[in-house]
Amino acid sequence: MSIQYTTVGDLKVGSYVMIDGEPCRVVxxxxxxxxxxxSAKANVVAIGLFTGQKRSLMAPVDQQVEVPIIEKHVGQILADKGDNLTIMDLESYETFDLEKPTENEIVxxxxPGAEIEYWSVMGRRKIVRVK
Known part of the structure; x- marks a missing residue:
C-alpha cells in the first residue's frame, strides 16, 4: 500500500485522494x-479511478487524508483475449492480464503490439492511454 498523507485544505481539483478505501480523482x-x-469545512467530490463512481468527503480542512501514490508504467499489448488484455511491462518484461478499458477512445x-501507459495504484492496474 503506497500512500502518503496530506490535509483536506491542501487538495486541489485534479489531485487524488482515498475515499472509503478507493483511489479517487478530485473533481x-x-x-x-x-x-x-x-473550523472551516471542505466538501470534496471525487470520481473513483477504477469504478467511475462519484464519492464525496466532508471534513475539516485541517484533517489528514490519504493520498495514493500512482506509479506510471509503459507496456505493450501482447494479446487481446476478449475482455482481458495480456500486457508486457517494457521495463521489467513482466507479463500480466488486465481488464479491457471501457473508454471508447482507448478501446x-x-x-496487439501497441504501446500503452498504465497506472499501478494500491496493487491494482489500469490502462490510461494507448500511445
Missing part, C-alpha cells in the same frame, strides 16, 4: 467557513 472542492468557534486504438 470539485467547496470550502465553507463556519461560525465564530467552528478503438487497442491492437
Amino acid at each position: 470539485e472542492i467547496t470550502k465553507a467557513k463556519t461560525g465564530k468557534h467552528g 478503438s486504438k487497442i491492437r
